[in-house]
Amino acid sequence: xxxxxELIKEITRPxxxxxxxxxxDGLGGLPNPKTNKTELEIAKTPNLDxxxxxxxxxxxxxxxxxxxxxxxxxxLALFGYDPIRFNIGRGVLEAIGVDFDLQLNDVAARxxxxxxxxxxxxxxxxxxxxxTEKCTELCRFLDGQVINDVKILxxxxxxxxxxxxxxxxxxxxxxxxxxxQQIGVAPKSVTILxxxxxxxxxxxxxxxANATGILAEYHPANMLLLRGFSRRPxxxxxxxxxxxxxxxxxxxxxxxxxxxxxxxxxLETGANIEDEFTTLKQRYADYDFFFLHIKGTDAAGEDSxxxxxxxxxxxIDSALPELVSLEPDVVVVTGDHSTPVLLAGHSWHPVPxxxxxxxxxxxxxxxxxxxxxxSGGLGRFPGVQVMLLAMANAxxxxxxxx
Amino acid sequence: xxxxxELIKEITRPxxxxxxxxxxDGLGGLPNPKTNKTELEIAKTPNLDxxxxxxxxxxxxxxxxxxxxxxxxxxLALFGYDPIRFNIGRGVLEAIGVDFDLQLNDVAARxxxxxxxxxxxxxxxxxxxxxTEKCTELCRFLDGQVINDVKILxxxxxxxxxxxxxxxxxxxxxxxxxxxQQIGVAPKSVTILxxxxxxxxxxxxxxxANATGILAEYHPANMLLLRGFSRRPxxxxxxxxxxxxxxxxxxxxxxxxxxxxxxxxxLETGANIEDEFTTLKQRYADYDFFFLHIKGTDAAGEDSxxxxxxxxxxxIDSALPELVSLEPDVVVVTGDHSTPVLLAGHSWHPVPxxxxxxxxxxxxxxxxxxxxxxSGGLGRFPGVQVMLLAMANAxxxxxxxx
Numbered sequence: 001x002x003x004x005x006e007l008i009k010e011i012t013r014p015x016x017x018x019x020x021x022x023x024x025d026g027l028g029g030l031p032n033p034k035t036n037k038t039e040l041e042i043a044k045t046p047n048l049d050x051x052x053x054x055x056x057x058x059x060x061x062x063x064x065x066x067x068x069x070x071x072x073x074x075x076l077a078l079f080g081y082d083p084i085r086f087n088i089g090r091g092v093l094e095a096i097g098v099d100f101d102l103q104l105n106d107v108a109a110r111x112x113x114x115x116x117x118x119x120x121x122x123x124x125x126x127x128x129x130x131x132t133e134k135c136t137e138l139c140r141f142l143d144g145q146v147i148n149d150v151k152i153l154x155x156x157x158x159x160x161x162x163x164x165x166x167x168x169x170x171x172x173x174x175x176x177x178x179x180x181q182q183i184g185v186a187p188k189s190v191t192i193l194x195x196x197x198x199x200x201x202x203x204x205x206x207x208x209a210n211a212t213g214i215l216a217e218y219h220p221a222n223m224l225l226l227r228g229f230s231r232r233p234x235x236x237x238x239x240x241x242x243x244x245x246x247x248x249x250x251x252x253x254x255x256x257x258x259x260x261x262x263x264x265x266x267l268e269t270g271a272n273i274e275d276e277f278t279t280l281k282q283r284y285a286d287y288d289f290f291f292l293h294i295k296g297t298d299a300a301g302e303d304s305x306x307x308x309x310x311x312x313x314x315x316i317d318s319a320l321p322e323l324v325s326l327e328p329d330v331v332v333v334t335g336d337h338s339t340p341v342l343l344a345g346h347s348w349h350p351v352p353x354x355x356x357x358x359x360x361x362x363x364x365x366x367x368x369x370x371x372x373x374x375s376g377g378l379g380r381f382p383g384v385q386v387m388l389l390a391m392a393n394a395x396x397x398x399x400x401x402x
Numbered sequence: 403x404x405x406x407x408e409l410i411k412e413i414t415r416p417x418x419x420x421x422x423x424x425x426x427d428g429l430g431g432l433p434n435p436k437t438n439k440t441e442l443e444i445a446k447t448p449n450l451d452x453x454x455x456x457x458x459x460x461x462x463x464x465x466x467x468x469x470x471x472x473x474x475x476x477x478l479a480l481f482g483y484d485p486i487r488f489n490i491g492r493g494v495l496e497a498i499g500v501d502f503d504l505q506l507n508d509v510a511a512r513x514x515x516x517x518x519x520x521x522x523x524x525x526x527x528x529x530x531x532x533x534t535e536k537c538t539e540l541c542r543f544l545d546g547q548v549i550n551d552v553k554i555l556x557x558x559x560x561x562x563x564x565x566x567x568x569x570x571x572x573x574x575x576x577x578x579x580x581x582x583q584q585i586g587v588a589p590k591s592v593t594i595l596x597x598x599x600x601x602x603x604x605x606x607x608x609x610x611a612n613a614t615g616i617l618a619e620y621h622p623a624n625m626l627l628l629r630g631f632s633r634r635p636x637x638x639x640x641x642x643x644x645x646x647x648x649x650x651x652x653x654x655x656x657x658x659x660x661x662x663x664x665x666x667x668x669l670e671t672g673a674n675i676e677d678e679f680t681t682l683k684q685r686y687a688d689y690d691f692f693f694l695h696i697k698g699t700d701a702a703g704e705d706s707x708x709x710x711x712x713x714x715x716x717x718i719d720s721a722l723p724e725l726v727s728l729e730p731d732v733v734v735v736t737g738d739h740s741t742p743v744l745l746a747g748h749s750w751h752p753v754p755x756x757x758x759x760x761x762x763x764x765x766x767x768x769x770x771x772x773x774x775x776x777s778g779g780l781g782r783f784p785g786v787q788v789m790l791l792a793m794a795n796a797x798x799x800x801x802x803x804x
Contacts, residue, residue, distance in 0.1 A: 002466075003466055003469070003486065007486070011469075359432065359742075359744075359745065359749075361432055361433070361751050361772065362433070363773070363776055364773065364776075375776070375777055376776075377773075377776045378467075378782075379461070379776075379781055379782035380781075380782075381467055381782070385466065385467040385468065387468075388466065388467060388468030388469065389467050389468040389750075390468075391468060392467075392468035392469070392470065392749075392750040393468075397468065397469070397470060397750070398470070399470050399471070399472045399748060400465055400469045400470060400471055400472060400475055400485075401465075401471060401472040401474050401475035401485065401489070401490070402472045402473070402474050402490060402491070402492045402495040402496075402630070
């Protein structure tokens with residue numbers, strides 16, 4: 001059962017207790033066929049294991065069994081937002097990912113530079129994955145146009161990927177993609193999906209036409225495709241719903257952006273794991289909820305680097321005593337999804353979770369690993385319920401019902 | 403996934419098998435730091451353990467992970483009613499709790515006697531917790547008024563708490579509380595929350611004005627606050643939904659009242675645990691579903707009395723053979739929520755459950771305890787699903803779908 005945020009709001013209460021949510025991105029793995037052990041099982045994690053012995057463990061399903069979450073649903077679930085109900089458009093997510101300061105009325109689209117033949121048919125949807133430098137140069141040619149009184153801001157993301165942000169009055173994001181998601185056909189015209197979206201569609205189509213002219217001489221990146229037109233969603237904040245004063249410590253823009261969307265304050269931090277833990281220590285007095293995000297595990301998983309993923313986990317373990325010494329009332333350690341080295345990408349496998357509090361009802365699990373967590377006292381449960389468990393263990397929830 | 407009662411109704415069938423649901427109120431606990439064992443783990447329960455060896459175990463989440471249920475949601479879930487959908491107002495629950503015979507059109511409110519200063523500002527929302535005797539006396543002064551042709555019945559509950567029941571035509575319960583839930587301010591006027599509630603609001607406000615005059619000389623109980631205006635809900639009965647002939651054996655009015663709301667017959671019983679088991683034996687031939695409620699465990703938990711909670715559990719265990727000798731087709735033993743002695747109140751922790759039937763697919767659990775139930779064959783599941791499991795094991799459900 002997923003309680004609505006409206007209902008949760010009625011039972012949350014502010015208190016002086018503190019919660020630290022440590023998200024080890026892509027934490028879960030798969031056993032290496034040689035050793036029959038996962039990344040987490042190979043890693044030496046004496047400090048995590050010490051916390052496990054005092055805490056309670058289990059496995060979370062970030063979205064639902066079998067579902068491989070993107071970064072947004074995985075994190076939204078951990079923040080207590082039903083990832084199926086709370087959706088973030090592709091354009092907005094890309095904008096967040098490059099730290100673009102999206103205004104409330106902006107409409108953002110994800111863009112691809114692509115290759116077209118002389119008939120205008122798409123031959124490569126990624127323009128041969130041009131370099132990020134090339135992408136940056138092309139974006140500069142397209143940036144700053146004004147069409148229908150709408151200013152269009154174009155920023156590079158990575159390789160062939162960029163964002164186009166439309167800023168002006170009278171726009172609505174309900175328009176179709178120009179990206180047909182296949183080759184051998186022409187890009188589609190952007191069409192309205194609601195009666196308010198006329199100006200948006202026209203502006204996008206004019207922008208695409210201008211761009212086609214400008215890019216003509218830059219083969220293989222001689223055309224562009226837009227998709228995922230969307231506006232920054234206005235979610236109820238964690239302050240409103242959970243009555244927390246939450247802060248985020250994350251070295252990647254995407255995760256800072258997701259945290260900002262749910263109303264967390266973003267703390268300045270160095271990029272290393274040690275830096276992030278130091279930031280936690282320095283700002284510990286100022287907030288009662290901390291989201292501490294570690295990216296390296298996911299990156300190593302995506303790069304299929306078993307040894308590096310193990311090393312990052314061990315590095316987190318070494319930094320853990322600094323967190324524990326702050327004596328948070330509740331510590332949660334988990335991931336937003338699994339990123340098994342064997343699959344070199346996100347996966348659907350449930351993610352180990354460890355929760356420590358004075359009131360957690362310890363189980364018999366003695367080490368932090370996928371196989372040990374199977375028999376943990378928390379069982380296997382939806383990621384969206386983590387936040388309520390953390391809140392309950394911090395004694396921040398009142399009784400439900402009379 | 404929660405099946406709707408309409409859907410459940412389509413697959414239930416009457417049969418001669420019998421189910422006994424033994425609810426040990428507040429059963430779940432937390433380990434005592436000295437022994438590292440919970441109340442249930444310390445208690446000697448040879449008879450429960452014998453049943454565990456033949457049965458299947460698990461843990462239930464009465465409402466949802468992290469949620470601490472009040473008595474009503476905890477029990478409604480066990481009776482198979484989604485506790486988020488089936489709500490009982492505070493006024494109605496209090497009325498039920500004092501065995502007040504609520505009519506279908508009555509609107510009940512929960513009342514507090516409170517203290518106000520000479521400016522009419524609330525200085526103590528509980529009037530210094532006056533004695534129940536004093537409360538009874540004051541209720542008599544207020545009882546029986548007729549305003550707008552509406553009769554107002556006022557009954558004491560405990561200490562500063564009472565109920566005010568409004569009986570008459572043209573009332574609707576959709577009005578706001580007069581209780582501002584804080585001190586230093588004046589009580590709020592009761593306002594309409596639906597267009598039908600004008601008479602209700604006016605009657606309540608006149609009643610409060612009269613009461614303020616009557617109570618003026620009874621400092622510290624010189625004012626009153628009303629909240630939770632509500633009407634007795636009309637739930638589909640267990641007879642309709644489950645095609646059962648259900649009976650309740652409970653020594654506290656609150657639980658008899660909850661059972662009545664879902665259509666159980668209330669059996670006369672003595673107040674002791676032994677009395678309740680004797681009632682079960684005497685009336686065993688007359689019904690096919692029994693809800694047997696034991697209050698002492700919850701009361702001991704709330705009073706933070708570890709030894710007493712252990713003793714009550716052992717007393718239940720001693721009485722159990724009487725129940726088992728009746729050879730019910732299905733026996734379920736669980737609680738409506740946890741009430742750990744360490745927290746001296748209801749908590750969010752999942753509750754051990756034991757289900758015995760000839761068809762239960764026994765697991766390896768050998769003792770009835772929080773830690774053993776973690777690895778039970780039932781896993782960890784929502785309380786609202788208990789009833790379907792019991793019905794299935796009693797072979798009272800037909801196939802779902804073709």
